[in-house]
Amino acid sequence: MNYITFALGKGRLANKTLQLLEEIGITCEEMKDKTTRKLIFVNEELKLKFFLAKGPDVPTYVEYGAADIGVVGKDTIMEENRKCYEVLDLGFGKCRMCVCGPESSAELLKHHEMIRVATKYPHIAKDYFYNKKHQTVDIIKLNGSIELAPIVGLSEVIVDIVETGSTLRENGLMVLEEVCPLSARMIVNQVSMKMEAERINKLIRSIKERL
Amino acid sequence: MENKLIHTPEGVRDNYGDELKKKLKVCSTLKTLIGRYGYEDIKTPTFEFFDIFSGNIGTIPSRELYKFFDKEGNTLALRPDFTPSIARATAKYFTEETMPLRFCYVGSTFNNSTDYQGRLKENTEIGVELINDGSEDADVEMILMTVEALISCGLKDFQISIGNLEFFKGLCGEYGIDEENELLLREMINDKNYFGTRDILDSLEISDDVKDIFSRIPELFGGIDILKEAESYVSNGRAKDALKRLVSIYGMLEKNGVADYISFDLGMLSKYNYYTGIIFRAYTYGSGDAVIKGGRYDNLLSEFGKKAAAVGFCIRIDQLLSILERQKIDISLEKDESYLILYNSKNRGKAYEQASKIRKAGKRAVIMNETAYGKEKTELFAKDRGFTIIR
Numbered sequence: 001m002n003y004i005t006f007a008l009g010k011g012r013l014a015n016k017t018l019q020l021l022e023e024i025g026i027t028c029e030e031m032k033d034k035t036t037r038k039l040i041f042v043n044e045e046l047k048l049k050f051f052l053a054k055g056p057d058v059p060t061y062v063e064y065g066a067a068d069i070g071v072v073g074k075d076t077i078m079e080e081n082r083k084c085y086e087v088l089d090l091g092f093g094k095c096r097m098c099v100c101g102p103e104s105s106a107e108l109l110k111h112h113e114m115i116r117v118a119t120k121y122p123h124i125a126k127d128y129f130y131n132k133k134h135q136t137v138d139i140i141k142l143n144g145s146i147e148l149a150p151i152v153g154l155s156e157v158i159v160d161i162v163e164t165g166s167t168l169r170e171n172g173l174m175v176l177e178e179v180c181p182l183s184a185r186m187i188v189n190q191v192s193m194k195m196e197a198e199r200i201n202k203l204i205r206s207i208k209e210r211l
Numbered sequence: 212m213e214n215k216l217i218h219t220p221e222g223v224r225d226n227y228g229d230e231l232k233k234k235l236k237v238c239s240t241l242k243t244l245i246g247r248y249g250y251e252d253i254k255t256p257t258f259e260f261f262d263i264f265s266g267n268i269g270t271i272p273s274r275e276l277y278k279f280f281d282k283e284g285n286t287l288a289l290r291p292d293f294t295p296s297i298a299r300a301t302a303k304y305f306t307e308e309t310m311p312l313r314f315c316y317v318g319s320t321f322n323n324s325t326d327y328q329g330r331l332k333e334n335t336e337i338g339v340e341l342i343n344d345g346s347e348d349a350d351v352e353m354i355l356m357t358v359e360a361l362i363s364c365g366l367k368d369f370q371i372s373i374g375n376l377e378f379f380k381g382l383c384g385e386y387g388i389d390e391e392n393e394l395l396l397r398e399m400i401n402d403k404n405y406f407g408t409r410d411i412l413d414s415l416e417i418s419d420d421v422k423d424i425f426s427r428i429p430e431l432f433g434g435i436d437i438l439k440e441a442e443s444y445v446s447n448g449r450a451k452d453a454l455k456r457l458v459s460i461y462g463m464l465e466k467n468g469v470a471d472y473i474s475f476d477l478g479m480l481s482k483y484n485y486y487t488g489i490i491f492r493a494y495t496y497g498s499g500d501a502v503i504k505g506g507r508y509d510n511l512l513s514e515f516g517k518k519a520a521a522v523g524f525c526i527r528i529d530q531l532l533s534i535l536e537r538q539k540i541d542i543s544l545e546k547d548e549s550y551l552i553l554y555n556s557k558n559r560g561k562a563y564e565q566a567s568k569i570r571k572a573g574k575r576a577v578i579m580n581e582t583a584y585g586k587e588k589t590e591l592f593a594k595d596r597g598f599t600i601i602r
Contacts, residue, residue: 002496064329065499083500085403191494191501193403194370194474197433 007067118149222332338525345520381450497537
């Protein structure tokens with residue numbers, strides 16, 4: 001039997017996923033040791049391997065078949081646009097991708113005006129403005145603290161993930177438009193889905209029953 | 212060393228030594244096999260007019276084509292795929308021909324994809340096209356060749372997944388799904404996005420039973436039983452015929468003893484409008500993507516003015532080689548008999564005579580001055596390359 005390898009997005013998503021897997025009887029004791037410096041964890045009994053990766057890298061590992069299954073946010077899947085099967089909405093990690101800015105920027109979204117958009121997600125932002133809103137915009141890629149951009153005058157609006165909206169409010173910004181809802185997804189490599197159909201389908205079914 | 216000049220651009224590479232020998236060996240094995248099915252070589256230009264590969268005909272987005280201009284200002288493109296070129300050539304040279312045409316090609320395709328993906332932009336492909344034949348036998352022939360091709364390379368553990376676009380199109384027709392939603396559904400089903408499929412269905416005004424049928428499609432993959440289940444969902448001619456054809460193809464493959472490699476996937480719909488009937492992919496361990504892709508494209512030739520059914524597939528050689536390496540399947544290389552003829556100032560003329568004799572006998576001969584590199588180096592050189600030394 002071949003190993004089935006899971007790539008999990010580091011952080012909360014990974015913890016939630018491990019919890020969910022434990023509920024359906026898949027455990028990985030090795031991973032619970034927080035002090036370990038191991039990169040790959042193995043469950044010999046079930047022939048499973050797990051590793052943690054940075055979120056945006058998870059779809060890459062899965063597309064190339066370096067991992068058979070991945071768990072990662074919808075935002076990452078959309079931004080990376082990799083060829084994988086997206087088989088399950090795991091329901092946790094729920095949040096929204098939104099266009100945000102000061103109230104005064106709301107008007108700029110109405111008239112196809114050329115504006116500047118700061119974001120960590122240039123593909124999602126571009127797809128939304130070009131293909132859905134038909135508005136030509138300048139996209140500025142940032143790597144963190146996106147909320148700063150409209151405050152210091154780098155851009156008129158931002159496209160970012162909104163969970164509670166408290167950071168926005170504290171900085172005088174608000175949600176202007178919703179791009180799409182987000183949550184954690186399970187993705188599967190196309191070849192693995194066929195070569196390991198039985199085991200992967202069984203896994204999908206038992207997770208589905210839990211959700 | 213002036214090292215700025217030694218690099219190749221991202222996505223292309225040099226081939227040499229044993230690696231190249233293995234590649235050529237695999238190519239010749241496959242070519243021989245295909246030849247035995249009666250396929251004849253065809254060679255089309257490396258670049259053609261952009262229009263040949265764009266619009267309805269194209270299989271890759273036009274921004275991923277290598278484009279350039281000729282002196283008249285026409286837009287040209289390096290071929291990303293052989294099929295449109297061969298369809299064009301067939302429409303041009305075999306306009307009136309109605310009997311089956313079997314073509315085989317080998318060469319590079321070019322895809323100007325994004326950098327840093329670890330993917331080649333120039334790929335070697337071998338493929339076949341069977342034109343003027345819309346029969347089931349043609350479909351069976353494709354699958355048989357696909358199986359034999361993989362076996363001939365030493366692969367044992369692989370799956371050929373077969374679908375039929377007609378099934379999905381038939382269902383859409385039967386339940387009145389409009390074109391826009393058909394496209395959306397097609398994309399979701401093709402990605403096996405179960406909940407995305409359900410979301411689209413929920414937004415449509417169709418009965419719950421129909422929604423249940425469509426939301427089952429992404430899961431309709433597996434053995435022959437899947438076709439039986441699918442049959443219970445359809446009443447209409449087109450989708451039913453699609454299933455019948457698959458069942459009948461399977462029957463023939465079973466008689467040929469290759470049923471073990473076959474599975475079905477009715478949710479395999481390909482994003483491109485290119486394919487019209489059966490569609491198939493070969494999967495194996497060691498690669499994240501299909502190694503052979505093929506299908507029926509009965510409308511493509513009419514883009515070039517010839518009405519003709521056609522079916523074909525293409526084998527991605529570079530990917531196949533990396534799979535063989537990962538699965539530790541050895542490609543045995545025959546060693547030619549080789550001689551290193553060493554001469555000195557007295558017998559130089561004789562050395563040439565001797566070499567010529569050896570070459571005429573179909574063996575390999577290299578001539579070298581025995582003092583040119585020193586005894587030790589010369590002997591090592593001969594040993595490394597498998598030369599027998601003649602003095």
